[in-house]
Amino acid sequence: MNLFKNIFGSNESESTNSKVNWRPLIDMGQLNEIINESTEKPVIIFKHSTRCGISRMTLKQFENEYDLNDLVMPYFLDLLQNRDISNEIAKRFGIEHQSPQLILIKNGEPIYNASHGDIYADDLKRYI
Numbered sequence: 001m002n003l004f005k006n007i008f009g010s011n012e013s014e015s016t017n018s019k020v021n022w023r024p025l026i027d028m029g030q031l032n033e034i035i036n037e038s039t040e041k042p043v044i045i046f047k048h049s050t051r052c053g054i055s056r057m058t059l060k061q062f063e064n065e066y067d068l069n070d071l072v073m074p075y076f077l078d079l080l081q082n083r084d085i086s087n088e089i090a091k092r093f094g095i096e097h098q099s100p101q102l103i104l105i106k107n108g109e110p111i112y113n114a115s116h117g118d119i120y121a122d123d124l125k126r127y128i
């Protein structure tokens with residue numbers, strides 16, 4: 001059974017063994033907090049589908065190259081459990097929904113977003 005979990009993943013939280021200090025994005029009210037927080041420190045939101053192999057591979061790659069804990073506040077959005085929050089992100093920030101997707105917010109505005117195979121921590125550094 002572990003072979004199938006390793007290949008296809010599982011529905012368990014995938015950010016538990018990460019070097020990224022993810023904050024779970026689970027409440028619509030957090031979006032206002034994120035906007036306010038982004039005036040002090042840039043915020044990233046990683047939108048992830050736990051059932052998608054591409055999303056899983058992208059997340060793992062991003063986490064492996066990530067070294068920005070002191071520079072940004074990272075939020076993790078599980079799309080399967082919180083699709084309404086993802087829809088509100090698209091509406092508020094004018095960014096078409098993608099999965100996986102990484103959005104950088106500074107001073108209440110999205111200044112960078114990437115999806116699928118274009119998500120790299122090194123690319124993100126240029127916009128912080």
